[in-house]
Amino acid sequence: MDHVFIEGLEIEALIGIYDWERRIRQPLVFDLEMRFDNRVPAATDDIADTLNYKAVSKRLVEYVSQSDFGLVETLAERCAEIVLREFDVDSLRLKLSKPGAVRGARAVGVVIERSRGG
Numbered sequence: 001m002d003h004v005f006i007e008g009l010e011i012e013a014l015i016g017i018y019d020w021e022r023r024i025r026q027p028l029v030f031d032l033e034m035r036f037d038n039r040v041p042a043a044t045d046d047i048a049d050t051l052n053y054k055a056v057s058k059r060l061v062e063y064v065s066q067s068d069f070g071l072v073e074t075l076a077e078r079c080a081e082i083v084l085r086e087f088d089v090d091s092l093r094l095k096l097s098k099p100g101a102v103r104g105a106r107a108v109g110v111v112i113e114r115s116r117g118g
């Protein structure tokens, strides 16, 4: 099966469990792999037949920029729900990285895999 992907989408958000984190915005990086049959848009060459990665990115930027969760787990789950509900995607893999959150690590975060209806 094919995928459409978004790699390294950087969005600033209020995120974290510590008091100091509630007063600043931090960069987050999103990587998504969304299952989608690309044969139709390949045959028609029509953007209307695609899973439009620009539209998905725009929606995530809109949502994440105004979010204020404590855990990256919660934000990742909400983002996956939005993509599955609002776009023609049956399943996806989403990696949410929080760069610089742990000294010595380039990034920390979560990877989740979700499908419609489970």
Ligand SMILES: Nc1nc2c(c(=O)[nH]1)N=C([C@H](O)[C@@H](O)CO)CN2
Pocket (backbone or CB within 6 Å): 015, 016, 017, 018, 021, 070, 071, 072, 073, 098, 101, 102
């Ligand atoms: N599994 C998680 N562990 C931690 C989280 C988190 O969201 N999920 N968050 C923090 C702090 O906010 C941290 O990022 C501050 O450096 C710690 N552990």
